[in-house]
Amino acid sequence: MSPTGPTAAARPSSRVVHAFLRNPQAVSGLALFGCTLLVAVLAPALAPDTYDNQDIMGRLKPPLSRGPDGRVYLLGSDPLGRDMLSRIIYGARASVSVALAGLVIGGGLGSLLGLLAGFGGRGLDTLVMRIVDAQLAFPSLLLAIAVIAALGTSLWTLLAVLALRSWAVHARTLRSAVLVIREQESVTAARALGAGPMRVAFKEILPNALAPLIVVATAQLGALILLESTLSFLGIGLQPPAPSWGSMLSSGRPYMTVAWWVAAVPGVAILIAVLGANLLGDGLRDALDPRLKWS
Amino acid sequence: MAGRAPGAAPVLPAGLLYVLERLGQLVPTVLTVSLIAFVLIRLSGDPASLLLTPEATEAERRAFRDAHGLDRSLPVQYLVFLGSLLRGDLGTSFWQHEPALRVVLSRFPATLLLSATAIAIVIVFGLAVGVVAAMFRGTALDWLVMAGVGLGQSVATFWLGLMLILIFAVFIPLFPPSGYGTPAQLVLPAVTLAAYYVAVTTRLTRSGMLEVLGQDFIRTARAKGLGESATILRHGLRNALIPITTVLGLQIGELLAGAVVTETVFAWPGVGTLVLDAITRRDYPVVQATIVLIALVFALVNLAVDLVYGVLDPRVRVR
């Protein structure tokens, strides 16, 4: 077992950063996802138009063409005459923020449950892990669809579904971390000295669980963006006129023979964002703890 | 990885006991899943409104519900459902007026065909390309493969499907864009479905092979006097197959669970489109039947994967 006690945690950051920067995939991941994030944050400044400025007579115009009202469609226009480029930019904002929110909620809940499972003795542990197993025993997309069908399409159900997708892995990771670290000397020492479990949790466990947690979280990010896109594509994710890449793609589907860009371009955006997130996640994992490669 | 320990995977005679034990564990899992499905699908939506006209009065709707046993309390309905389940009766579809089980099973062949083809593609291409990439590690070819892997794991399945249709059915009319019946119609959907898993498998094969190329295995095997390439292949692949089996095992379940998105994009009449439909129509019996069957399939696949483990990894077996 490689040391993960406090001594090793003392100067990991520079080592990690160097390892990360030496990995070209990791850097490209950072670049790609970083760009996506920047676009999401700076959307109003970057987009040439708003995301719902319709012009029915200017619908389905090809990239680099002009609409009847004079505006330029750099990436073409969608079936309602809205500028694709602006919608893609605002779409970054929509998709990334929803995915991040879902990750935070799911990750938070999952981590909490994992902590409880690790600390809480056999009963609680078994219960939580059984639920985790039961959930993993089911295709995630079908579960998402079933939940949305039951609760209706809304932003909250979407977030709930995304959280549902990611909590289990977080729970499992935190639980493993807790079980490992629990037996460590520093922890038993701290407990012997009378430190309460919460204090132990925050001072000893979390810092050491941080590495696998980061790895797991970033690995989930790409998956959540894909899940949101898929649900929006099926019509049960973000509702129009919210500019989700998935629903943009779906709106372009009937027009593939006459306006292929409407369906093609959002998919490229999804690809870039998810690829970036995945590469970033892999890079972080390799830099932080190559052992986790097999998980 | 699922975090399941492979368990005491024994050699065969005790194995039978093990299999039975595992089969026994299936039951609570399937029951839990069916309960969740049962509750979820009833949480909102009212099939009476769907199957009667919008002008039906409340009295008419009540009568309809009464006739279909929907008026009783939820726990009672669940018990009724369980009772029939034990008898092998999964109810009658509200929509088709056929036994739900029959409706679901009638769509299985299409999904099975699609999944099996996709799995075949995954195994053949994933393993082959993974081995090649490992053998040519560090070259441009390897880099190309890894780039493909990265893309394959990041692409949205529905987008890939649409792009394949665009390129190979619209721009270059090579394949039909959708539908079910001819082998040509199988190509695009199978490729779409397989893409992500090919990427994963390639990556795992490559890593697995690379691990082997630097390990004691080779030394030991060479000491035994085997030829180098045979050695590499046998031990390398075997080593790589363990994580691959795990991942594929999980994914096969997902694949069989009706690759909903691929089926939607290609209008493939499989279990995936059926369950989407049924959820839309609030056809409770069909949704329940599908979920129960899928859970069953999943669990059986996991069992099979564990058994394959036993065969593949001697270390596991000895314990």
Place this chain on the structure above:
Amino acid sequence: MSDHARVTRRHFMTSTLATGAALAAPAWAQAPAALRSVEQITVLQLDEVASLDPLADFTNPGLQMHAHILEPLIDFTGPDFKMTPKLALSWDNPTPTRWRFKLRPNVTWHDGTPFTAEDVKYTFETAKGPTSVKNRYLARVQKIDILDPLTIQVELDAAYAPLLGSWVYLYIVQKKTYEAGGSAEFGKKPVGTGPYRLVEWQKQQQLVLEAYDKHWNGPHTPKRIVVRGIREAGTRLAELQTGRADIIFGVPIEMAKTVESNSQLKLVVQQGVRPPYFVFNSKKPPFEDRRVRQAMNYAVDREGIVKGILQGYGEVRVGPFSPTQAAFNPAGPQYTLDVERARALLKEAGKDGGFSFTWLLRKDFMVKDEEIMQALANQLGKVGIKVTLQFLESSVYTPRYANGDFDMAVNAWGKSLEADSVITGLRWLTENSKFYGNPQVDAAITKARATFGMPERTLVYQEADRLLREDAVGLFTHAQSELYGTNRRYPWQPWAYAGNAGLLTYYVPKA
């Protein structure tokens, strides 16, 4: 009393309700030889048939089959909805609440047994039952009496002149089979009197009908009709293009040109047959104020929808009826696009600061529904009205709509014959509506129901139309067209039945 007494069949026949829209005159008469040589055709409907029991399935694909296998007492067929006696040869009203039908003699069921009044009585009684999807049509029926084997008399609880128009969906089932096997069996193996009988049905695969050679109107062509339900437009089109289908439903607008440019195929268009009705909840603010409702009617760009989004495959609507329908009142408000007027009306109503609401919609309720709704939302936004669109699955939507649990919602009605069924069905009568009530409209309809002469009744309906439009009961936008793809070897033209332009038969109609 004397006005209503003894209204005879002759009276009805001389005053048909002509809704005759822009439907082309049938080309049947022009190519008899070519048609008669076609033995078998394949039709691709939009969805699978659920059940062949007309009392269990009221969806379009099923209805299409019921119309071929079974028959009602009276039907309204053809482009101008001519009243056509089917299983009832004549009828009269001994009193305003009593209807007496003389049934057609020498009619046999597909299994050879004779058709009698027993079958009609049984059908009506079963249709009135709780699980029947058509029981509202029998709600007014108090008593059913068999006067002789071919005469049946029905007693209603009140005078209801539009009865025949509403009974077109009451297909008569064979008592013997239905009684024995119930809905489940009859739904799989129906026995009817119609021009076609069921030969084979492999669910999810195909349904085969064969012309019934002992039909009272003689054998029909083509001899065999194969029906399949295919939900994907692309697949339907592919089948048409490869010659494997002769009639397909729902050609997407983008594909219209593809069909037209193919010399072997023909695009058949029924213009403006299916309007969406966007209803206001007039019992909730701000829609209580008719100026707000009128303002919204002035704010929408109907031309843009029809020309831009529907590429011309649609018809502008400013009221519940098409300008080509008899009930349409030319003197009612026209609601041409006038943003300034919209703003003025909103200001009058004290809403120039704008307001917001949620629009409840049923998924896939019309062609290009998402695009059209987004366009409408955008246009309303320009006069300060912020719209949130909420698309719901049918089973979730319907109860909310029925309970009036919405700000605005939508319903759809085919271009059908009886104005009464339109107005009742759309719940614009105080008696059945949770979201609208107008005593003047109620009075008009009540009067119409007691008016047994068609021309007089039409005038009353026109009055109702004017009232409804002035009161802006709904937001009227357009009516979409139906596009069918056909193979020129079977030059099919739409021949409507049930007084509904959206329902069509596949066989060559007989005079």
